Amino acid sequence: MSVSKPRVIKDYAKLDAAIQEQIKLVYPFGFSDNLITFNNKEGKLISALPFETDDKYYLIKMSVIEAEQIIEDDDDYNDDGFLKNRVKEGYEEKYADIDYLKDAISDEDLPKLEDDEEDDKYADDDVDGEDEDEDED
16 A cells, blocks of 8 residues: 655645746646645635645645636736747756656647747738748849
């Protein structure tokens, strides 16, 4: 029989920044669709985002509305609520040696997400995708 990990119930804002970054790798498409519910020791129904490390099982308390607001306020996510590619790549590099994140970092089955327009400062305004310079021959 394996020893169970301690469960840590915490608010997202009170988590260490490194844990928040790791959570973003596990949930690059936002948090609200991944919330679970459970009864706390007082019997009150709580919604939370599960996150497991090698030594702890986190339950990050948040409602659906709070989960959506966290993503909306976080500059690491684009307007569609997806983790920006450049941010994801930076976190993948930073946490590449952490075993429990290997599945999150391995994104072979995940579609490549597009970053916000402001990330592509040199994008043309041309709708059909042709460069204006190419027409000047």
